[in-house]
Amino acid sequence: MCTSFMGELMTATHNFTTGTGNTFKAALFLASATYNASTTAYSTTGEVTGTNYTAGGVTITNGTSPTATNSSTTAGVAYWTPTASFTYTNVTLTTAFDAVLIYNSSASNKAVSVHTFGSQTVTAGTFTLTMPSNTTTTALIRLATT
Amino acid sequence: MALVNTTKGEMDDSLLEKREGDVDNDNEYTTWVEYWLDGELVHRSVHVQLKKSVGLTATTASFE
Numbered sequence A: 001m002c003t004s005f006m007g008e009l010m011t012a013t014h015n016f017t018t019g020t021g022n023t024f025k026a027a028l029f030l031a032s033a034t035y036n037a038s039t040t041a042y043s044t045t046g047e048v049t050g051t052n053y054t055a056g057g058v059t060i061t062n063g064t065s066p067t068a069t070n071s072s073t074t075a076g077v078a079y080w081t082p083t084a085s086f087t088y089t090n091v092t093l094t095t096a097f098d099a100v101l102i103y104n105s106s107a108s109n110k111a112v113s114v115h116t117f118g119s120q121t122v123t124a125g126t127f128t129l130t131m132p133s134n135t136t137t138t139a140l141i142r143l144a145t146t
Numbered sequence B: 001m002a003l004v005n006t007t008k009g010e011m012d013d014s015l016l017e018k019r020e021g022d023v024d025n026d027n028e029y030t031t032w033v034e035y036w037l038d039g040e041l042v043h044r045s046v047h048v049q050l051k052k053s054v055g056l057t058a059t060t061a062s063f064e
Helices: A003-009
Strands: A024-030 A067-070 A076-080 A086-104 A110-130 A141-145 B003-006 B009-012 B017-024 B028-037 B040-050 B054-058
Touching: A003 A110, A024 A110, A110 B003, A110 B028, B003 B028, B003 B040
Parallel strands: A110 B040, A141 B054
Antiparallel strands: A024 A086, A067 A076, A076 A141, A086 A110, B003 B009, B017 B028, B028 B040
8 A cells, every 4th residue: 555545545635435436547567667655646657568558557447435344342444446357458568567556547646556466468468457355354455443 | 269369460279379377376366378379479368366455554542
């Protein structure tokens, strides 16, 4: 999770409400790029380039608003997961990439989170990134008190 | 028989050598499929299933 995102939660910068909330996007980044908790916003620096890949990535499907639930009288968790896989269709990405940045394109492209995976290339094919289950323990983004 | 999108256009998969693989670890379950033509990679698709979430554990001074 990007550190700046945590601060921006306190300033109501991001709205994950289905339908009326912000638009979030997912962009792929090269293995040679540096994207981590210190990332504050989307930039084309280090982003993959190739046939049929559009800079900025794909728009995230947000079919379910965040859920908040109590686990005890003093603890609980709020969580959110995109409701569809990120799919980059018929692309050729010959330089190895290993990260996806989720960012808010409605709020100056501010960063939400970076997720890494084993380094990949794609040749005249499809890259699909499937999300974990949207539960209290596995949702893509979780905010918890203990 | 099925058509596969390749660097040389759509091709019948019977003309191609198919290679598949997977990686399973704590972070992801990834599968990939490649098609080769005469030693040349002409198609590679990848499916990554993320397993881990990113979490923030909050601490409050007290609960009222």
